[in-house]
Amino acid sequence: MELEKIRSARVRGIMLLFICLLGIALIINISWGSIKIDVQEIIAVLKGQSENVVHNSVIWKIRLPRTLAALLGGAALAVAGLLLQVFFRNPIVEPFVLGISSGATLMVGLVILAGFSFGMESISPYLIIVSALAGAILVMCIVLLLSLKVRSIVTLLVIGLMVGYSCSAVTSILTALADRDRVHGFVIWSMGSFSNYTWDQVAIVAAVIIPFLAATFLICKPLNAFLMGEEYAKSMGVNIKLFRFVVVALASVLAAIVTAFTGPVSFIGMAIPHICRILFQAADNRILIPGTILGGAVITSLCDLAARMLISPIELPISAITSIFGAPIIVFMLLKRRTDMQ
Amino acid sequence: MMLQTRDLAVGYGKKTVVDHINLDVLKGQMICLLGPNGSGKSTILKSLCGFLAPLRGTVYLTKKNLSHIKTSALAKKMAVVLTERFSPGLMTGFGIVSLGRHPHTGFLGKLTDKDVNKTLDALRLVNAEDLADKLFAEMSDGQKQKIMLARALAQEPELIVLDEPTTHLDIHHQVEVMRILNKMTKEKGITVILSLHEIDLAMRSCEIAVLIKDNRILAYGPPEEVIDDSTIAELFELNTAHYSNLLGSVEFCSNSTNHGICVIGGGGTATHIYRLLSKQGFGVSTGVIHENDIDYHVASATGAHISREKPFEKISSEAYSQTKKYVEKASFVIDSGFPVGSLNKQNFALLLHALKQGKTLFTLRKQKEWCSQLYEYRQKINTEKIVFCENSRDLVAKVAHELHNSKGRREPW
Structure with a gap:
């Protein structure tokens, strides 16, 4: 019991820290860039009191929607990763393990590379979003249906991986056969980016992500029972079939919506749950769910900042930044911790 | 009558593992399934827990058909301790045991004072108060098993089903586990159904022994009655060793x-x-x-x-x-x-x-x-x-x- 008390003090401390970091990340994301805008000016612009036309349009049209998208997207990916890691009881699972990003990539590949652009001169960003969403949802539906059929969770994991491989295979065939110009555009898309978010898009993403994040709080109790495995969870009164469906659905929708608008963003979904487990010293999902939401938002927005700042004006792919900075941190933390988590 | 089975056949898919199982388990009884590896002890236990649907026949829990009882209601009547090993991450003994309160807590699983007290009571009953703050991953097999018993107890069940709870334990912890189970039956009136390998432990602690071999129940009754030199030799196919009932x-x-x-x-x-x-x-x-x-x-x-x-x-x-x-x-x-x-x-x-x-x-x-x-x-x-x-x-x-x-x-x- 003593340890539990010490831990809950620690948890409160880190939560507070994360909230502060969230504020700081929000401010510097808006403030830093090719044009530096100081905090007073930001407040003035947000209040609508600034006369500076450039500042107004940079903040309102570019930086604010982008920052909000990164915060939302990071939170969604991190929570999706956490859900699936607990569900599969496997620490190296990430939100795309069930083939969602591969499905989205395949559909986008079909549009960009194979020319299913319905004779349009240029490919509209909305067409890409719709096709990515369609691919993600298609894969998600297959996996969801199978989640009700298969007996073992591991089988489900393998099925997800296989769907992913098949989609990637078709995508690579398309890439091999396509024009060079188109391949470049496709590769850029497949590296993921939070740029070019419009307010409409932010609104759609928020409208999906916020209620789904709220819904994950509702399953934290059965998710905790699941820490001991499926049979124990069942013996403690968890409706396994329903729970499987809900977890896979929540994680897939969160991952799918981010992928559709941003492209595949790797690493966040796998790493943030780890970082939170080590920081909070906890396995209790009632702590980890809010923890990963805050952690995912903060770290993704900072990575996005780094992606556009490091060698500006060229923008680096976000996945590169998350992996380059994240991987050593994870390894360092794993080496330092006391006990094995899995 | 706590649990009854009538002409129960258990198995996977089309393959019947054990057939014609007729058990009558009274409240507060300790009943033990004894048999060689692969004889189907775990399969029977899984069917009694509701993890496996019976291939034929019915399991009755307090006279109700098990398959008609809702999972959430069943969780308040029955707790399980499985052989499957798991690593719950950074959880303490207290954390694991308090998971047993799952069927009794509210929507978000917040522990009330009552839940905390029940958890501590359970830890006390298995003599594991000192493990409350220890990380589960750092415990010995014996300590882990005590925590698992406490977790089952915190669920406040009427029946606990245990699959080989003494496997991997040293003799001290084997005896301790059996004593704790005995205490549960005597003090709390909990019914205990378990599978065992150790004949001597079964002889000394269980009221009813069920011997299982070759897809059927070989014998069923008080261990003093059903266990003798020849039944054990038959049960485990002992050729190069000899079981002596007198020596145990x-x-x-x-x-x-x-x-x-x-x-x-x-x-x-x-x-x-x-x-x-x-x-x-x-x-x-x-x-x-x-x-x-x-x-x-x-x-x-x-x-x-x-x-x-x-x-x-x-x-x-x-x-x-x-x-x-x-x-x-x-x-x-x-x-x-x-x-x-x-x-x-x-x-x-x-x-x-x-x-x-x-x-x-x-x-x-x-x-x-x-x-x-x-x-x-x-x-x-x-x-x-x-x-x-x-x-x-x-x-x-x-x-x-x-x-x-x-x-x-x-x-x-």
């Missing part, structure tokens, strides 16, 4: 056909010698032993050639002359240092006979005692052939030396 343990039979060592003992002095020799693979014949002697039971369990006498009878001349033959055939004789009394005087005479025959005699008897006994028998004996051994370790060393020498003598020259 398994003795390894020596497969040697040459019964070249004659051990003269009695009064429990020779048990370790029989075990030692059979462990080394030697065939043993015995001096006269009374049938009520523990030496008799160990000797027969290890597969020795025995010359026996009825309980509390003086050694008869028939038995004596049979043993004389054993002594004459033996390459050497071992005296366990048995107490010499009026009923077994003849055994000492056998030792003298061995010496007269020129046999080497290893003895655990003190020299002083030999002198006084020899004085009583008033016999002149060649004592050069007597090898005095300090203790059984010394005895083994000297016997080994002797065997080596006798082998050496057979070298061709």
